[in-house]
Amino acid sequence: MAGATITFRVDDAERRELVARAAREKVNLSDYIRVRLGLRAQGAQGDLDVEIGSELERSLQAQVADHELRLQALEAGGGAERGQA
Numbered sequence: 001m002a003g004a005t006i007t008f009r010v011d012d013a014e015r016r017e018l019v020a021r022a023a024r025e026k027v028n029l030s031d032y033i034r035v036r037l038g039l040r041a042q043g044a045q046g047d048l049d050v051e052i053g054s055e056l057e058r059s060l061q062a063q064v065a066d067h068e069l070r071l072q073a074l075e076a077g078g079g080a081e082r083g084q085a
Contacts, residue, residue, distance in 0.1 A: 018032065018033065027056055030042070031056075032056070035057045036060060040057075
């Protein structure tokens, strides 16, 4: 599959954390990062990563949606507090 490469820098601690999270989800680091970016996991041909990646993707999407709702609630609450001051 042809495609472009995106490179970004992380410090050693961030990389270790990403590797650990990918290992917990039983996917390779590349797929973990792709899913976190909202992209499709590529997985290996004939590998179970594709199915696991789909589960991971749904889980991460639900988690991001939950975080978004919590953030909106916090921002709304913070705005109300500022308005009262």
